[in-house]
Amino acid sequence: MRFLRTRWSRLLLPMGLIGLSLNISPTRAAEPSNQAAVEADEVDLAKVQSGGRIVFVSSGPRHRSFHAIDNDRRTAFPFSNEDLHPMLIVELSGNQPVYRVSVVPGSQGGQVDVYLLNELPGNSGDLAAIKPTATIVDLVVGREAAVEFAPQRARYAALRWTQNKPLITGTEVAEIAVFTKGDPPQIADALAATEPPKLALGPPALTPVSP
DSSP states (O other): OHHHHHHHHHHHHHHHHHHHHHHHHHHHHHHHHHHHHHTTTEEETTSGGGTOEEEEESSSOGGGGGGGGSSOTTOOEEOOTTOSSOEEEEEEEEEEEEEEEEEEESSOOOEEEEEEESSOOSSTHHHHTSOOSEEEOSOOTTSOEEEEEEEEEEEEEEEEEEOSSOOSSOOEEEEEEEEEESOOHHHHHHSTTOOOOOOOOOSOOOOOOOO
């Protein structure tokens, strides 16, 4: 009998540990789900999957421009290494209030000016003449850098990089995101005074660079 009691007591310890791990596991599994629920109302209007598309790039292979919005950080769009002010324009999936823009750089250096527009500019010089909606700095390769601002309705998002000197390889963009939320009242109330600037437009002169 003493042998049986000793053997039974040895089994109790591992059985108790198994029971404890079963009780803890559901709590840990729930943490990512809670995080997803917080961000469930956020929509990226720029992504190919949402209906976004690149309508202009200042240099680089145009047929690869979709890599900047394909929701895959392993792919990237490269500008020409001689382009000191690389620029691209994303046509968003709808004219909705935008409050955050983010970039995942594929290469180091520079800063990014963000412009929210309701119409395409006549040429790239039009953007240099107006104040950007926001500026993203401190870019780190492979890491998302974002900027938030008062919600503004926009049909297009233009991003314009500034490089201090020519690069050995061109600026690369792994991912761009333009976020809206599911129509909360406070966003709608903030739109009246924050419409994007209207540009003086002539005939469209934005001609993408051929591959």
